[in-house]
Amino acid sequence: MTTSAPNRDRLPPSLRTEALEQLLVERGLVDSAVMDKFIATYENDVGPLNGAQVVAKAWTDPEYKERLLAEGTSAIKELGFGGPQGEHIVVVENTPDVHHVVVCSLCSCYPWPVLGLPPSWYKDPAYRSRMVREPRAVLAEMGLTLPADVEIKVWDSSSEVRYLVLPQRPAGTEGRPVEELAAMVTRDTMVGVAEVGS
């Protein structure tokens, strides 16, 4: 097993990125215009607004919710969402008694088609190392203090399965249109580090 040390004399990553792009373009291996498209897709199109639509539909359509919890990937596909890092998505439901939260201790596996690219806190070593060991303390540090009698279930995404949390629908939102409900659902509630506010 070889371990190489490419950057002993460290240069700023912006300079090294520029250099790598030039070399790969000269090699004919990447096309800068294709890169631009990739970047724009994940900046503008693929993000937590997708997941919020899934959640709002599950809150308002009991049959959809049943399909979503039974076969997450295909139910999410019904709304047009799928692709890299979403080959098999399992949806777990928060209830008054059980709170789910997702982490990837080994890297930063995350359900891209419904949430986009992971936020910086999800990739932070403190989150990755401690969520599998002291989730209640970590959630409290992040601003979510759960009642002592709520059971916590942590999902460490160590394979190609990706997890999406279905957060609890806030009380007093009966009759609200699905678009309005979707606007209440934030990224953090679908990873399980926050609850949806009313």
Added chain:
Amino acid sequence: METIADMGGTRGWGRAPVPVDEPVFAESWEGRAFALTLLSMGRVSGRNLDAFRHALERLPRDDYLADGYYGRWLNAAELMLTDSAILAPGAVNARARANRGEQTDQPAFPEPNKPDYQNTAAGQLRTVAEPPRFAVGDRVRAKDIHPEGHTRLCGYLRGHRGVIELIQPAAVLPDTNAHFLGENPQYVYAVGFDSHELWGPDAESFRLHVDLFESYLEADE
């Protein structure tokens, strides 16, 4: 392989960050590094995500941590590209120095030496003919193994007892695929562990679920 990437349960990282609103890419180079890595990963011998993760965990600790998430992507992409002689060692730094006006020798492009390898299908999911070895409710133990190469068996689980909670679809085994040594698809199981089994009697009470490949598990008699 015990690596910096296997962070579960390790100490010394401080408090968890409070989530804030942030752009997808904090700086423009991060978006370029993201796209470069995704594209160049597919130029070695197919799009081998496991080889990329293995490149990440082979980075020296400083290179893993210094420039954050996309910095480590950049470093892992460079490692994969030099491993397969698509780029010469040092080529990236030499070009970066030249770009900022330093007098420097830039190595020529080498003759590529890519692994002779092809995945059987796109993605990581596969079907296997045999039925799953374990059933929901079976008591299992994560094997106490220390492979030299890539693995997705988290170090903090080794030797611990859990229960099969979900049978997930079969997938390419990262331990061999990462080394371009074959797909060896296996069933994956969501295994539930009691927090006290992992972290002792004084730990917080919670349930931890981890997805483990069949060969990481043995029956707990």
